[in-house]
Amino acid sequence: MTAHKVITLNKIQIACKSCGLSNICLPLGLESDDIDRLDSIVQRNRPLRKGAHLFQTGDKFHSVFVVKTGAVKTYTQCPDGTEQVIGFHLPGEVIGLDGIELGKYICSAKALETSAICEIPFDRLEELTATIPNLQHQMFRLLSREISNDTSLMALLSKSTAEERLAAFLLSLSIRLHSRGFSATEFNLSMSRQEIGSYLGLALETVSRLFTHFQEEGILKVNRKYVEILDLEKLYGLLSHQTVCLEKLRAP
Amino acid sequence: MTAHKVITLNKIQIACKSCGLSNICLPLGLESDDIDRLDSIVQRNRPLRKGAHLFQTGDKFHSVFVVKTGAVKTYTQCPDGTEQVIGFHLPGEVIGLDGIELGKYICSAKALETSAICEIPFDRLEELTATIPNLQHQMFRLLSREISNDTSLMALLSKSTAEERLAAFLLSLSIRLHSRGFSATEFNLSMSRQEIGSYLGLALETVSRLFTHFQEEGILKVNRKYVEILDLEKLYGLLSHQTVCLEKLRAP
DNA sequence: CTTGATTTCTGATTGGGATCAATGATTTTT
DNA sequence: AAAAATCATTGATCCCAATCAGAAATCAAG
Structure with a gap:
């Protein structure tokens, strides 16, 4: 049976509170209780192997992702086959925000090395941001930073x-x-x-x-x-x- | 006295509901009541003359702006004096979102022609987005679009x-x-x-x-x-x- | 180890667009 | 209306980085 394996995997997963990235990541500036609420909607899936996709251009947008360890690139494919790299994403950086507008990802995200990723369903996140002002502000800051960086x-x-x-x-x-x-x-x-x-x-x-x-x-x-x-x-x-x-x- | 003039100016100002841009601007998708609430925090100042600044690099961030008529450019100044144009903004487009992160504008905004501008104080806007889910979503979409465009x-x-x-x-x-x-x-x-x-x-x-x-x-x-x-x-x-x-x- | 695939490095050539320079058109100032 | 300043056009030249081409290093797997 694989049940035991799964449980083991869950055990090694790190909650936001004990994550070293909490001072650059989404929970930044949140009260302890609010971090718990955020924590409860975060999905921590099995690590992504090098070369594996997090999502691809055109996929239905449902979540934003945070790199926990490893590195991820985002890119688009040109009709002539060549790819255009959009960005490289290190631990603590959020991916997928550009999918909000049209409800689908406008680029693809691929692991450059084996990477642990936190997934945050966006509809759940929106519910939380509506009730946690600090989280809403943090999201606005995050999106704003993305714009400044670009x-x-x-x-x-x-x-x-x-x-x-x-x-x-x-x-x-x-x-x-x-x-x-x-x-x-x-x-x-x-x-x-x-x-x-x-x-x-x-x-x-x-x-x-x-x-x-x-x-x-x-x-x-x-x-x-x-x-x-x-x-x-x-x-x-x-x-x-x-x-x-x-x-x-x-x-x- | 100038009092009468000011009143006249106020009278010609257009509420969001009767503004032709309401289907591309912030109020998109809002209930009638919610548009009124948004409307009540929008400041409609006197038109900006060609060449006048809306804000400059480093100014304290307090508001986002929407072009109602005219056109605005955003740009940064290089140390060598040359300027780098960041974007051109037409009616219905929002300016200043890149200032949220650091609490100060990271570029300057200047009118390319005489332009009418709506100003929205950001702290008031954040209060509203926290209570109007549709408005919060619209803000996320807006920020996301900015990222995709970049x-x-x-x-x-x-x-x-x-x-x-x-x-x-x-x-x-x-x-x-x-x-x-x-x-x-x-x-x-x-x-x-x-x-x-x-x-x-x-x-x-x-x-x-x-x-x-x-x-x-x-x-x-x-x-x-x-x-x-x-x-x-x-x-x-x-x-x-x-x-x-x-x-x-x-x-x- | 050998083979083949991929990635990186280096050299030679070429070309797209920057730069320099001068003139003409338009708007603004006085 | 003339003068000044700004903006646009056009030509000539040059240079940075793309492209083409091949060798060398590294990696993956039999």
């Missing part, structure tokens, strides 16, 4: 050179990882050069060349997916005339 | 050629104007080539050349700010391999 990225994509884009990308990763308790200066990229390129509007060859270039400059030490930032200052210096990014980079 | 634009900026960008821009304008009761095929651009270029990540010269080019192809008739679309089909054809855009273009 704004920064748009500015990056429409103005900056390839060098600035990759520098901004690496710094964003560094900051986000650091605020989640990981090292700010060494980490493994869970995405390919191709995916970074798609996200930043660059060819994969350009991304590869830039990694080499940054290495020659003594800014990075790169080995395949493994990146060590040797000179954070210099990396920041590369995007010195980027208002938006510098202001917003700390956010996500 | 996503489309990011894809456009990171993948497409100059030609595709301008075509998408013109079609977006055409569709949005049409859904507001204006002509889909002839309109006046309220923004300069420079501003279009900034928004699309192109040099103003490129924008100008493309207008000429589209004219040579028989797609447009352009005279300064005045644009007439002669061949909508051909214009759509230019962005045939753009998933995201074609799907999303109808939205705003």
